[in-house]
Amino acid sequence: MTAPDLRVLSLIPPMTQLNTPYPSTAYLTGFLRGRGVHAVQDDLALALALRLLSPAGLADLKRQIDAVPQGERTVRVHAFAEAYPRYAGTIAPTIRFLQGQDPTLAHRIVGRAFLPEGPRFATLEAYDDDGAGPLAWAFGALGVQDHARHLATLYLNDLADVVREAVDSRFEFVRYAESLAQSQPTFDPLAAALAAPPTLLDAYLQQLTLDSLARHRPTVVLISVPFPGAVYAAFRMAQTIKAHDAAITTVLGGGYVNTELRELTEPRVFDYFDFLTLDAGERPLLALLEHLQGRRSTQRLVRSFHRVDGAVKYTNFVEPDIAFDDVGTPTWDGLPLQQYLSLLDMLNPMHRLWSDGRWNKLTVAHGCYWKKCSFCDVSLDYIARYDAATAETLCDRIEAIVAETGQTGFHFVDEAAPPKSLKALAAELQRRQLGISWWGNIRFEKSFTPDLCQQLADSGCIAISGGLEVASDRLLTLMKKGVSVDQVARVTKGFSEAGILVHAYLMYGFPTQTVQDTVDALEYVRQLFAEGCIQSGFWHRFSTTVHSPVGQTPQDYGVQLLPLPPVSFAKNDIGFIDPTGTDHDALGRGLKKALYNYMHGIALEQDVRRWFDIRVPKPKVARDRIARALQQT
Numbered sequence: 001m002t003a004p005d006l007r008v009l010s011l012i013p014p015m016t017q018l019n020t021p022y023p024s025t026a027y028l029t030g031f032l033r034g035r036g037v038h039a040v041q042d043d044l045a046l047a048l049a050l051r052l053l054s055p056a057g058l059a060d061l062k063r064q065i066d067a068v069p070q071g072e073r074t075v076r077v078h079a080f081a082e083a084y085p086r087y088a089g090t091i092a093p094t095i096r097f098l099q100g101q102d103p104t105l106a107h108r109i110v111g112r113a114f115l116p117e118g119p120r121f122a123t124l125e126a127y128d129d130d131g132a133g134p135l136a137w138a139f140g141a142l143g144v145q146d147h148a149r150h151l152a153t154l155y156l157n158d159l160a161d162v163v164r165e166a167v168d169s170r171f172e173f174v175r176y177a178e179s180l181a182q183s184q185p186t187f188d189p190l191a192a193a194l195a196a197p198p199t200l201l202d203a204y205l206q207q208l209t210l211d212s213l214a215r216h217r218p219t220v221v222l223i224s225v226p227f228p229g230a231v232y233a234a235f236r237m238a239q240t241i242k243a244h245d246a247a248i249t250t251v252l253g254g255g256y257v258n259t260e261l262r263e264l265t266e267p268r269v270f271d272y273f274d275f276l277t278l279d280a281g282e283r284p285l286l287a288l289l290e291h292l293q294g295r296r297s298t299q300r301l302v303r304s305f306h307r308v309d310g311a312v313k314y315t316n317f318v319e320p321d322i323a324f325d326d327v328g329t330p331t332w333d334g335l336p337l338q339q340y341l342s343l344l345d346m347l348n349p350m351h352r353l354w355s356d357g358r359w360n361k362l363t364v365a366h367g368c369y370w371k372k373c374s375f376c377d378v379s380l381d382y383i384a385r386y387d388a389a390t391a392e393t394l395c396d397r398i399e400a401i402v403a404e405t406g407q408t409g410f411h412f413v414d415e416a417a418p419p420k421s422l423k424a425l426a427a428e429l430q431r432r433q434l435g436i437s438w439w440g441n442i443r444f445e446k447s448f449t450p451d452l453c454q455q456l457a458d459s460g461c462i463a464i465s466g467g468l469e470v471a472s473d474r475l476l477t478l479m480k481k482g483v484s485v486d487q488v489a490r491v492t493k494g495f496s497e498a499g500i501l502v503h504a505y506l507m508y509g510f511p512t513q514t515v516q517d518t519v520d521a522l523e524y525v526r527q528l529f530a531e532g533c534i535q536s537g538f539w540h541r542f543s544t545t546v547h548s549p550v551g552q553t554p555q556d557y558g559v560q561l562l563p564l565p566p567v568s569f570a571k572n573d574i575g576f577i578d579p580t581g582t583d584h585d586a587l588g589r590g591l592k593k594a595l596y597n598y599m600h601g602i603a604l605e606q607d608v609r610r611w612f613d614i615r616v617p618k619p620k621v622a623r624d625r626i627a628r629a630l631q632q633t
């Protein structure tokens, strides 16, 4: 397709993450360029953070605080105002340090006299619950750079607290005003927020949007909302674009739309956006661009919402999606790759990979090859439509991305990368001698043999995460996870022995889960750490979504859904009643405490009951259960 008259700008709204760009605009821009469309991109999440975290940004913050009477300031805000000259003097060098542009500053930062230290630094001295000791001890194991990055991250977190308390209570570095969009049945809260006078952050975003328009002079702006925490800003950006030039076509898409806005009937959304599209963006966009060129009627749009005579209309003229082999190579061209911030927030080794380092993001396949887990949105396209590419195609993409970005780290963003594809990919990476590092999410399949784990490590795999969910064979079967605890033990041991960091996604609160199940799950997890199978983990509280099997056939899981109010906007989470009546909140506290300590190698031999602050039964799992599982092959 040639489209000389169309100029497409793709934007990432605040906030997503600060260490690397969220990949949707890179995918769409790469795809559109491959089809001859003039396409460019900007990351306004990073731009907003850098605008705020600058000497001029802190001066604006201080001015706003000065307008508040002393007596009305919170303790944090007061502390910031007192120490303002030190913040103003340190912000620019600290940002440069976090961008990796001035590493020698680390020595001054770890000296603890350079950065002003607000309340967030108290965590360094605080004793963590039950035994881990002051967090500071962990720095014994960290180098100077990491230690300094952690301190600089605390400094930024202090500033984010001040912004929240003085300027905009909805602000966080990885989500912004999330509650206005997440599972919000009506548009009313968002509409009210959008009608309110702009906060300092809104004003910045407005200016950044106008700057981007001036730079790129687009005729079409694609705004991508992967998560609820990017939605408010997306609407603010669209508001600015429409006020600036109503003739610019605005389009909204991304993971949030694909998940939560499928039943949209709210016409006010179209005061901001001309079109919304669902699922993989490539095919709907081609159709839409043809429409904008007058070559296709609105009746032939693909998976698109628009407004007709004041009502929302959904059109899905069925055309096949673009095969994953043909979507082309994402491009990061136009994004300021040297300006992302490598933050070191938590000492959880896997979370560290999420927020630290500029990873190129790439999918090994579209969708999930398993698509059965009953807690997952298996009915949606991004899970249900499995479509793989050859190892040659993937390696071509990898080579092109390394050549373009100069960076060799890859995060494979699949829900669960397929073992067969990973094996072929590893062989091709080795054959071409591409010295990349990579990590991503997998399922703990039997097919990950120790030999395959070693081959993956040799091809550059440094870490994997996978779901152990509730470590209980009964519940793993009920949730159709397709793995057993013993199998997870053997597979994770294989990865660990190959030198690959293993992170387990853990879940609690699944339908019918009893206190005994939870205690037993923790006992398994304890043993997996003690036996060196896993090094990292995180407990998520189970929640039901409307597109998951639990949300669709709750009776199969022994639970009853709570009715939802009428929905005209977002629909996702849904409450449920579990007749088991287990107090998961109380148990969750114990699980998190235990895991935190296990990740530091602490108390691995002790009875798991010690972590709970409520009375719990003895584990029914034998203390050598995992050791025995590891002896079997």
Ligand code: B12
Pocket (backbone or CB within 6 Å): 015, 016, 017, 021, 022, 023, 024, 025, 027, 028, 174, 175, 221, 222, 223, 224, 225, 226, 227, 228, 229, 251, 252, 253, 254, 255, 256, 257, 258, 259, 260, 277, 279, 280, 281, 282, 284, 285, 354, 361, 363, 377, 382, 383, 413, 414, 415, 572
């Ligand atoms: C990898 C991943 C992560 C990683 C990395 C996140 C990151 N910042 O890069 C980790 C594990 C850290 C993560 C965290 C979270 N995630 Co996540 N994550 C994913 C996953 C599996 C892939 C995302 C990805 O990179 N896809 C590749 C890109 C290219 O695909 P895409 O963004 O969907 O873009 C395509 C289309 O959507 C469309 N499109 C996109 N934008 C636009 C715009 C326009 C205008 C158009 C026309 C089309 C279009 O075209 C693109 C190409 O086809 C998705 C599920 C999935 N399979 O997509 C969930 C998903 C996006 N995550 C989700 C959530 C909720 C989160 C968290 C908020 C969870 C939490 N509570 O903490 C956090 C937020 C983290 C953050 N602030 O950055 C949800 C969002 C659903 C929702 N309710 O909005 C998803 C959909 C999974 C789910 N169903 O739960 N996540």
